Amino acid sequence: MSADVAELSTRSRVHYLNASYGIKSWLLTTDHKRIGLLYLVSITFMFLVGAGAAALMRLQLLEPYGAIVQPATYNKLFSIHGIIMVFFFLIPSIPAVLGNFLVPLMIGAKDVAFPKLNLLSWYIYVIGSLFTLYCVIFGGVDTGWTFYTPFSSMYSNTHVLAAALGIFITGFSSILTGLNFIVTIHRMRAPGMTWFRLPLFIWSIYATSIIFVLGTPVLAITLFLLTLERVLHVGIFDPAVGGDPLLFQHLFWFYSHPAVYIMVLPAMGVVSELIAAYSRKRIYGYSFVAFSSLAIAFISFLVWGHHMFVSGQSIYAGLVFSVLSFLVAIPSAIKVFNWTATLYKGSISYDAPMLYALGFIGLFTMGGLTGLFLASLATDVHLHATYFVVAHFHYIMVGGSVMGFMGGIHFWWPKITGRLYPDKWARLAALIIFAGFNLTFFPQFMLGYLGMPRRYAVYPAQFQALNVMSTAGATILGIGYLIPLIYLIWSIRYGPAAGPNPWRARGLEWQTPSPPPKENFEETPIVTEEAYSYATMAPEKSSV
Amino acid sequence: MSETAATNVHAGVLEEQFESLQTQHEARKLGMWIFLATEVMFFGGVFTCYTLYREMYLPGFEQGSHLLEVTWGALNTGVLILSSLTMALAVRSAQVGLRKLITIGLLLMTMLLGVAFLAIKFILEWHHDYVEHLVPGINFSYTGPYSAHVQLFFCFYFFLTGLHALHLIIGIGILAVLCVMAWRGRFSPQYYSSLEVAGLYWHFVDIIWIFLFPLLYLIGGR
Amino acid sequence: MQGQHIVPVRIYVTVFAALIALAALTTGLAYVHMGIWNTVVALAIAIAKMLLVALFFMHMRYDKGLTRVVIIAGLMWLTIMIVLTASDEFTRHWSPIPSNWGPAISMQQKQ
Numbered sequence: 001m002s003a004d005v006a007e008l009s010t011r012s013r014v015h016y017l018n019a020s021y022g023i024k025s026w027l028l029t030t031d032h033k034r035i036g037l038l039y040l041v042s043i044t045f046m047f048l049v050g051a052g053a054a055a056l057m058r059l060q061l062l063e064p065y066g067a068i069v070q071p072a073t074y075n076k077l078f079s080i081h082g083i084i085m086v087f088f089f090l091i092p093s094i095p096a097v098l099g100n101f102l103v104p105l106m107i108g109a110k111d112v113a114f115p116k117l118n119l120l121s122w123y124i125y126v127i128g129s130l131f132t133l134y135c136v137i138f139g140g141v142d143t144g145w146t147f148y149t150p151f152s153s154m155y156s157n158t159h160v161l162a163a164a165l166g167i168f169i170t171g172f173s174s175i176l177t178g179l180n181f182i183v184t185i186h187r188m189r190a191p192g193m194t195w196f197r198l199p200l201f202i203w204s205i206y207a208t209s210i211i212f213v214l215g216t217p218v219l220a221i222t223l224f225l226l227t228l229e230r231v232l233h234v235g236i237f238d239p240a241v242g243g244d245p246l247l248f249q250h251l252f253w254f255y256s257h258p259a260v261y262i263m264v265l266p267a268m269g270v271v272s273e274l275i276a277a278y279s280r281k282r283i284y285g286y287s288f289v290a291f292s293s294l295a296i297a298f299i300s301f302l303v304w305g306h307h308m309f310v311s312g313q314s315i316y317a318g319l320v321f322s323v324l325s326f327l328v329a330i331p332s333a334i335k336v337f338n339w340t341a342t343l344y345k346g347s348i349s350y351d352a353p354m355l356y357a358l359g360f361i362g363l364f365t366m367g368g369l370t371g372l373f374l375a376s377l378a379t380d381v382h383l384h385a386t387y388f389v390v391a392h393f394h395y396i397m398v399g400g401s402v403m404g405f406m407g408g409i410h411f412w413w414p415k416i417t418g419r420l421y422p423d424k425w426a427r428l429a430a431l432i433i434f435a436g437f438n439l440t441f442f443p444q445f446m447l448g449y450l451g452m453p454r455r456y457a458v459y460p461a462q463f464q465a466l467n468v469m470s471t472a473g474a475t476i477l478g479i480g481y482l483i484p485l486i487y488l489i490w491s492i493r494y495g496p497a498a499g500p501n502p503w504r505a506r507g508l509e510w511q512t513p514s515p516p517p518k519e520n521f522e523e524t525p526i527v528t529e530e531a532y533s534y535a536t537m538a539p540e541k542s543s544v
Numbered sequence: 545m546s547e548t549a550a551t552n553v554h555a556g557v558l559e560e561q562f563e564s565l566q567t568q569h570e571a572r573k574l575g576m577w578i579f580l581a582t583e584v585m586f587f588g589g590v591f592t593c594y595t596l597y598r599e600m601y602l603p604g605f606e607q608g609s610h611l612l613e614v615t616w617g618a619l620n621t622g623v624l625i626l627s628s629l630t631m632a633l634a635v636r637s638a639q640v641g642l643r644k645l646i647t648i649g650l651l652l653m654t655m656l657l658g659v660a661f662l663a664i665k666f667i668l669e670w671h672h673d674y675v676e677h678l679v680p681g682i683n684f685s686y687t688g689p690y691s692a693h694v695q696l697f698f699c700f701y702f703f704l705t706g707l708h709a710l711h712l713i714i715g716i717g718i719l720a721v722l723c724v725m726a727w728r729g730r731f732s733p734q735y736y737s738s739l740e741v742a743g744l745y746w747h748f749v750d751i752i753w754i755f756l757f758p759l760l761y762l763i764g765g766r
Numbered sequence: 767m768q769g770q771h772i773v774p775v776r777i778y779v780t781v782f783a784a785l786i787a788l789a790a791l792t793t794g795l796a797y798v799h800m801g802i803w804n805t806v807v808a809l810a811i812a813i814a815k816m817l818l819v820a821l822f823f824m825h826m827r828y829d830k831g832l833t834r835v836v837i838i839a840g841l842m843w844l845t846i847m848i849v850l851t852a853s854d855e856f857t858r859h860w861s862p863i864p865s866n867w868g869p870a871i872s873m874q875q876k877q
Contacts, residue, residue, distance in 0.1 A: 104561075109561065110560060110561045111560070111561035112561070113561065113562075113571045113575065114571075114575060115559075115561060175582055179575055179578045179579060179582070180575075182574075182578055183571050183574050183575045183578065186571075186574060186832065187567055187570060187571045187574065188561070188562070188567070188571070210839075213578055213581060213582050214581065214582070214585055214839065214840065214843045215585070216582070217582045217583070217585040217586035217588075217589070218585050218586070218588070218589045218847065220586060221586050221587075221588075221589035221590060222589055225589070225590070225593070225703075228681075228699075228703065231681075232680065232681025232682070233681060234680045234681045234695075234699045235680065235692070235695060235696055235699060236593060236696070236699055240692075241692040241693075241695055241696060242597070242600070242601060242604075242692050242693055242696055243597075243696065244596075244855070246854070246855075247593055247596065247851070247855075250592075250851045250854065251589055251592065251593070251851075254589075254847055254851075301843060301846055302846065302850065304850075305850070305854065308854075312858075313854045313858075314853070314854045314855075314856075314857040314858040314860065314861070315861050316853070316857040316860060316861075317850070317853045317854035317857060320850075320853060321850075519560075524563075569770075570830070573829075573833070574832060574833065574836070577833045577836045577837065578836055580836075580837070580840070581836050581837065581839060581840030582840075584837075584840035584841065584843075584844055585840065585843060585844060585847075588843075588844040588847060588848075589847070591844070591848070592844075592847050592848045592851055595848055595852070596851065596852060596855050599852070599855075599856070600855070614793060614796065618789065618790075618793045621789045621793075622786060622789060625782060625785045625786055625789065626782070628782075628785075628819060628823050629778060629779070629781075629782040629823075631823070632773075632778050632822075632823045633775065633778060636772065636773065636775070636778070639770065639772055640772060740825075743823075743824070744824055747819050747820070747823045747824045748824075750819060751815075751816050751819050751820070754812050754815045754816055754819070755812050755816070757789075757792075757812075758792055758796075758808035758809070758811070758812050759808075759812075761796075762792065762793070762796035762804070762808050763804075763805075764799075764804055765796065765797065765798060765799030765800065765801075765804055766796055766797050
């Protein structure tokens with residue numbers, strides 16, 4: 001279909017974006033696609049706030065004795081950076097934006113099971129983020145995103161309650177989203193869409209939803225207990241009356257470790273979709289990849305003690321957690337092997353989404369392997385609370401999750417907006433991001449190994465060169481993120497119209513116009529083929 | 545969408561995203577069961593702390609438990625069990641198509657029993673504990689042995705029963721809304737999922753108390 | 767609606783009677799000194815009551831298998847949380863604190 005015809009049909013056709021106008025039609029929508037966009041706007045805003053904190057941190061670390069802020073302020077910066085990036089950007093990002101948009105489309109349904117709950121979950125997110133923004137504006141919090149007691153419960157003079165309350169509230173947004181997805185995937189698949197015909201993105205969203213539903217309530221109750229302790233000084237975490245501060249850490253990490261899998265599993269799901277589409281091949285070992293998502297979700301709940309090896313935790317418990325942490329690497333490795341096998345003899349194209357997917361595989365592997373150093377008790381004693389840990393988790397969360405998010409946004413952008421983005425700028429940005437990312441965080445592995453502690457506003461002069469490298473990298477990374485922000489927004493108005501399937505990909509979401517109609521499909525689709533049936537696709541014609 | 549389904553959507557009974565009333569009913573039930581699983585983990589966090597501290601400080605916890613009045617706890621247990629019966633009967637009454645006044649009557653009885661529970665809990669028990677200076681963070685002062693651990697026990701007592709009471713209050717609110725819906729004739733053998741789902745929540749609140757009673761009131765021989 | 771099992775009233779009433787009986791039993795047994803068995807028995811009775819409420823009042827007996835999976839998952843995760851946390855708290859005193867760390871201050875010894 002030529003661009004002009006596509007353009008005409010986009011303008012004259014009624015779809016979910018133009019089906020109704022006005023602010024009320026957006027703020028009171030129950031359409032999962034619009035809710036996904038509401039989330040996109042909100043999390044992008046929060047990302048910018050969190051990135052601002054990071055920028056100030058990296059500027060501070062240009063000089064060994066601090067360049068711009070006092071240590072007390074620096075403590076607030078890294079706390080707010082962590083809280084916002086973890087709870088208000090990464091955790092909702094792929095599930096609430098891409099998940100909300102795509103899950104009903106990919107399974108052939110009209111909407112999620114509980115559309116009003118879906119809208120409520122967005123409002124809950126917004127209210128939670130308002131509490132956090134209040135905290136940022138009126139003086140910040142300095143406990144780190146980990147809120148360890150007894151500092152957070154007894155000694156900190158900053159806005160701990162506002163931050164804890166914000167996270168507590170937003171947690172319910174996650175719970176409702178996860179609940180919605182599980183019910184939707186179980187009960188609303190189109191005829192013929194059996195479990196093993198589902199796209200692997202759905203499997204990973206399902207596994208993520210299990211973690212949402214079983215883990216987040218524990219965070220909620222932990223923050224509730226922290227609040228009680230701080231306000232009433234009842235003694236649950238106070239050694240003076242027999243309380244145990246370490247108990248807070250157990251409860252906190254019981255959620256927060258699986259939380260990191262909430263952040264990476266959906267990105268893995270996106271990567272499966274991208275690798276298949278841009279190798280024009282079925283994912284090798286489909287059922288292994290599907291089951292590995294469930295395995296990750298389960299094992300992720302068994303390893304939390306590896307954050308506490310040097311905290312005073314029993315060495316025997318440490319042994320158990322260390323062994324289990326090694327186990328959790330296995331399903332992740334299975335995915336990497338299967339993606340690689342998919343690429344082998346595939347018909348590969350290097351569009352921007354594929355660049356992000358390939359970047360994910362490399363960077364996630366590095367992040368994952370460095371996790372093994374931290375899972376080993378002996379090496380962790382040396383590396384705990386150093387920049388090695390910081391580099392490890394940024395390789396996974398930024399090199400992994402954010403790249404997955406960017407790849408997914410690019411891949412499904414034509415479906416969401418009906419527009420194509422400028423391809424060359426997209427590829428350039430992907431490469432800039434990859435380069436900037438590595439320059440930012442690879443030096444941090446070295447800094448950590450050499451002994452520079454994390455969460456410190458100042459450092460010994462011998463670490464300056466590596467810190468300057470890291471800040472330079474961060475600048476490049478920032479530019480890399482700014483470029484897509486600009487051209488994606490530009491494309492909404494000026495991008496060429498996209499047809500229903502610009503990438504010639506498989507999947508139900510590509511069988512409906514771009515942007516989709518409000519009910520997603522003119523008629524309920526009936527599924528007869530396996531997922532990723534690229535082998536049976538007709539060869540490319542020039543006018544499709 | 546089938547013709548039956550289209551009629552049901554038109555009647556405001558079937559939501560558009562579902563293909564049939566059956567699917568809608570099952571989806572809502574599954575949704576509530578998953579929500580109850582989240583509640584298990586929510587209360588579970590406190591139960592974890594409680595289990596650990598009880599094991600570490602058993603004498604102090606026993607001491608604290610003996611300061612509670614078993615009679616009130618046992619009475620409340622009976623009240624909630626009866627309320628579960630009336631709730632199950634209320635759902636059943638809609639399921640078999642009995643007159644709406646029967647459903648409303650059973651719902652009201654359930655609500656009344658819930659209020660009775662709260663009255664015993666707040667007016668008789670909590671007030672008594674407040675007068676006896678057993679409220680941590682407010683006026684706790686205990687001169688017997690293991691006083692620090694008794695304080696810890698009462699932290700858990702008030703937090704657990706308070707959280708439970710909060711869930712009960714929300715449940716009573718939901719039942720009130722259901723009474724209004726029943727009065728308006730919204731329920732029938734074809735459509736009663738709201739009742740069933742609220743019933744699941746109510747029974748869950750009962751189950752939480754089934755565990756709280758022995759864990760808080762019956763520690764050690766008396 | 768097809769497939770929705772209707773439970774007879776007499777089953778509900780029987781379950782109710784059983785629950786009341788078990789509540790009375792657990793209350794009565796609390797006045798019998800059995801040491802560690804007090805807790806075991808009380809929990810066993812509580813679990814029995816929970817099963818009665820879940821299977822009959824909550825219709826789990828007549829439902830699809832998925833609801834059982836959901837609740838079993840919830841209880842399994844709760845068990846994981848308690849057991850693994852306890853594995854730390856209750857094995858801390860197994861390793862002696864080195865003498866050059868100062869006076870012994872383990873939680874168990876503080877009582």
